[in-house]
Amino acid sequence: MLGSLWHGLKLRLTTQRRLPQKGDRVVMAMSGGVDSSVSAALLKQQGYKVEGFYMKNWDTRDERGVCPSEQDWHDVQQVCDKLDIPCTQVDFVKDYWHQVFQDTLDAYSAGLTPNPDVLCNQHIKFGSLLDKIPSDAWLATGHYCRTDGYGRLLRGKEPAKDQSYYLSTVPWTALQRTLFPLGDIPSKQHVKQMAHDMGFTQVAAKRESYGICFVGQHRKFADFLGQYIDQPAGQAVNLENGQVIGEHKGLFGYTIGQAAHIHHGPHKWFVADKDLETNRLLCVPGSTHPTLFHQACVARDWTWIHTYQPTDLDVWAQVRYRQHPLKARLTVDQDGRYRVTFKEPIRAMAKGQQVVVWDKDWCLGGGIIDDIIPATPPLA
Template identity: 55%
Template sequence: MSGGVDSSVSAILLQQQGYNVQGVYMRNWDTADERGVCTSEEDYRDVQSVCKALDIPCRRIDFTKQYWNQVFQKTIDDYELGITPNPDVMCNREIKFGALLENCMANTRAGAGQEVWFATGHYARIQRADGAVKLLRGVDRTKDQSYYLSSVDERAYSRVMFPLGHLPKTAVKGLALEHGLESIVKKPESMGICFVGKRTHFADFLSQYINAQPGPAVDPNGKVIGQHRGLFAYTIGQGAHIHHGTDRWFVAGKVTKTNSLICVPGTNHPLLFADRVNARQWIWINGEPLGLSKPGDTLELDGQIRYRQSPLKCTVEKMSDGTFAVQFHTPIRGIAPGQNVVVWDGDWCLGGGVIDNVDNNKDASNEVLT
């Protein structure tokens, strides 16, 4: 339980279905936000309030060390390399459905004839059929979170339930109000890095952990048009905040060996679009599909490179080095190395990988982009 409406309603639904519900709160971060408020303590008080109202036990587990070592430090390492990681995907694999799931399974006592299950407030569904445990999209496509769950393998999902997967967000809020949880419903939705929260000035937050190295901001031909504050502070596709001429400049690439930030004029510049990525560290939730058994094999699927993006048709190809290439049928704006590309067969989430490189719409004259 996080102290938010989704996990609170999940507990309510499970209790209504006759389960012996126990609440667990996970503390992963121990510093205050920009207001000087420790949001972790605020959230835990909300969890305790909900558990008291439902008359269920509640305990708190501290994973700040594990989160730092397994998620946050790796996130910082990636930013220092000039790539843009997705710590939420990593957190689900390493912490929520890793360390926390293992802890709950090992330390939860079940009554005679009872089994221990692990439930969260994610908008996704689990399908169990023919010996397989499949991750499916949530029914509410505007809230579907299967993208963030794409790197958790089938073994972890074998004892997992998602009580909200079949509900729209509006119904979840309605249930919360019916049970007197007005204050929980009014809370803003969690945003930003998993457990770190939303930071008003994210680059400033990262600069506390990264040694910023300013460098040249250049156009696609290598002409210096300004200075950047450090490659970690910029994401592909976003505004570069470079003042040069009358154009508005956007980030199209990063060159770590020269510490250069590649910028292009205009939000729809061709270099901001790409249709093919290569991904490493690929995880197939239910094992590698039979259609991709050898290098050169291809499979037609739906793919996304970010949360809430509309799924796009794509072709996945197995490469000789064990990575997978994803060719989208439609170019996508602002693909950033380090992000996750995830694929589905209909509603069935098959898995995904970390984007290693991107094929931009560039010609041979644009040597600076390499």
């Protein structure tokens, strides 16, 4: 698909990245979870000089946050002690607040659906953390993805756990210095079994975390955001006829395509749009309503991992991490924004989401959805 482009890219690179060697220093970004713990152990087995870095991104003194960072830091120390490697806690609380959390709040307040994990990888893990690492050392993370000799970002071996989506804004210069020990591991269950075999029973038994850690396992994300975003409740209306069908609790707490949890009549209602000017939640009956399907999206703040700027490509694309990759065409609009047109209409695209494109397993980059184009002709 991108054969000629890749050929030209290799000519420009002239040489492969420096490949890791036994005895090289590797800084392992550790979270206290099973993935980073097993990664650190694998790196040590392979002969690297490994040290653990734990990133403190949230101030636990904020009574509104419940991130179990002290327990995570304790688990990191236990794993590092067992591996006989040094570990260090680094404070990125201010960086995270200003470069990730505040932008996330602003986006939700504006009716968008941002992805804070993409921002965290771009600005904190592969930004602030990488800046603290000596230039002759490698950074390693527990992401399920791979790189090759040229620093290309590739999908992980297990499609269901591939995390290259979250790294789509990380520049090639950072990927050249990064190792992904879990990229070739066949399954998450295999990683957990490895953790048990290595004696990491505590981290192997921990629940897998999803999203922002300080929201907590037993709190609704909308309830958490409500402590920071001051938006009033308002009317929920039927998009088809404008009839009021209930009340929403604040537009920031709803995402396009999700169940609206409005009890009115025989239908189950789903979010189709949000009108910030009138503070109304626009809903449609049924999860397959034609309004929920879109053909294309236009993205801003586009990042090409290798800095080249192709203008017309057949790609595989995703607008959500868990979404199955779909065939699409990538073009450039007259205003310079990238347009991703899907071969088949897809359900529930939302402004603010990250759209990411691949050539087969090679992650090329992505951008933030700025506009969405309905399916044409409309689905019957």
